[in-house]
Amino acid sequence: MDLVNHLEDRLLFAIPKKGRLYTKCVEILNGSDIKFHRSQRLDIALSTSLPIALIFLPAADIPMFVGEGKCDLGITGYDQVREADIDVDLPIDLEFGKCKLQVQVPARGTYKDPKELIGKTIVSSFTNLASKYFADLEGVSVDKMTTKIKYVGGSVEASCALGVADAIVDLVESGETMRAAGLTDIATVLDTSAYLIQSKNPKSNKEIIATIKSRIEGVMAAQKYVYCTYNAPKSNLKTLLKVTPGRKAPTIQEIDDEGWVAVSSMIIRKEKGIILDQLKKEGATDILVFEVSNCRV
Numbered sequence: 590m591d592l593v594n595h596l597e598d599r600l601l602f603a604i605p606k607k608g609r610l611y612t613k614c615v616e617i618l619n620g621s622d623i624k625f626h627r628s629q630r631l632d633i634a635l636s637t638s639l640p641i642a643l644i645f646l647p648a649a650d651i652p653m654f655v656g657e658g659k660c661d662l663g664i665t666g667y668d669q670v671r672e673a674d675i676d677v678d679l680p681i682d683l684e685f686g687k688c689k690l691q692v693q694v695p696a697r698g699t700y701k702d703p704k705e706l707i708g709k710t711i712v713s714s715f716t717n718l719a720s721k722y723f724a725d726l727e728g729v730s731v732d733k734m735t736t737k738i739k740y741v742g743g744s745v746e747a748s749c750a751l752g753v754a755d756a757i758v759d760l761v762e763s764g765e766t767m768r769a770a771g772l773t774d775i776a777t778v779l780d781t782s783a784y785l786i787q788s789k790n791p792k793s794n795k796e797i798i799a800t801i802k803s804r805i806e807g808v809m810a811a812q813k814y815v816y817c818t819y820n821a822p823k824s825n826l827k828t829l830l831k832v833t834p835g836r837k838a839p840t841i842q843e844i845d846d847e848g849w850v851a852v853s854s855m856i857i858r859k860e861k862g863i864i865l866d867q868l869k870k871e872g873a874t875d876i877l878v879f880e881v882s883n884c885r886v
C-alpha cells in the first residue's frame with residue numbers, strides 16, 4: 590500500500606483507535622485544525638492540513654509505540670503509561686478520561702484494609718501496577734511477594750462473584766459498574782486522566798511538535814475559559830479586578846463616560862455563575878460572556 594511511503598517526513602501521532610478516549614481525541618484533533626479523513630478499516634490517516642500521520646492503535650499499546658520512538662506523539666491514559674512502565678514525556682494533561690484505579694472487594698465481605706489481602710488472589714487488567722502496589726504493601730520485591738496477581742482482559746468486576754478473586758484492581762469512574770457487581774473500593778492505586786505523551790527522542794523537527802502542542806493547549810484553554818467583558822465604576826475597580834484577574838491580567842479600556850472603564854478578562858467556565866454574581870454585586874454593569882472558539886495561549 591502506497592500510504593506507507595507517504596509516512597516519510599510526517600510526524601506519526603498515535604491515537605486510541607476506539608473506546609472511551611477515542612471521541613475526545615477526535616474533538617481535540619478537530620479543535621487543533623488537524624484535518625484528516627479516516628477510511629473505514631484503515632488505521633492510518635494522513636492529515637491534509639499538517640505534515641502528520643495519525644496512527645490509530647489500542648490505548649494500551651500507545652506507550653510502547655511512543656516509548657520506542659516509533660511515533661513521536663500519542664494520546665493515552667496515564668494508567669496505560671504507568672502500566673507499560675515506559676519512559677515518555679507527559680507534556681499535557683488533557684483532563685478527560687479521569688478515573689481511579691482502585692482495589693475493590695465484595696461489599697458484604699470482611700475486607701476493610703488492603704493489607705488484609707496480602708497472600709490472597711487479586712484479578713486485574715493492570716497486573717504490573719497491581720503487583721507493584723501489593724509488593725509495596727508486603728514490603729518486598731515483586732518476585733518475592735505472596736499475593737497472587739492474575740490477568741483478565743475485561744469484565745474484571747465479575748471475578749469475585751465467580752470465585753476467581755478475593756479482590757480486584759480495576760478502573761472506577763462513576764462507580765456504577767463496581768456497585769452493580771456488589772463491590773466497594775478500599776484503596777486507590779492510581780489517579781489517571783488522558784495525556785499527550787511524547788517520545789524522549791522525537792524524529793520530527795521541533796517546530797511541528799511545538800505547533801501541535803500549542804494548538805492542543807489552545808483547545809484546552811478554549812474549553813476551560815470563557816471571555817467576559819463589563820463596565821466597571823472606577824471607584825470599585827480594584828475589587829472588581831480581584832474577581833476577574835484573567836489568565837495573565839485583565840484588559841482595561843477607557844470609555845466615553847467619566848468615572849467608568851471597560852474591563853475584559855478570561856474567566857474559568859466552571860466559575861462563571863459565581864463570578865457574574867460577584868461582578869453585579871460589586872457594581873459592574875453590561876456584563877457579557879462570550880465563548881472562545883479557539884485560541885493560542
Ligand SMILES: Nc1ncnc2c1ncn2[C@@H]1O[C@H](COP(=O)(O)OP(=O)(O)OP(=O)(O)O)[C@@H](O)[C@H]1O
Pocket residue numbers: 605607608609610611647648649665666667668669686687688743760761762763781782783
Ligand atoms: N470508566 C472508565 N473505564 C475505563 N477506562 C476509562 C474510564 N474512563 C476513562 N478511561 C480511560 O480509558 C482507557 C481505556 O481506553 P479504551 O476504552 O480505549 O480501552 P479499552 O477499555 O481497553 O477498550 P476496549 O475495552 O473497548 O477494547 C483507560 O486506560 C483509562 O485511561
Ligand SMILES: O=P(O)(O)OC[C@H]1O[C@H](OP(=O)(O)OP(=O)(O)O)[C@H](O)[C@@H]1O
Pocket residue numbers: 742743744745746759760761762763764765766767
Ligand atoms: O465506574 P464506571 O463509570 O462504571 O466505569 C468503570 C468501568 O468501565 C471500564 O470497563 P469498560 O466499560 O471499558 O469494559 P471492560 O470491563 O470490558 O474493560 C472499567 O474496567 C470498569 O469496569
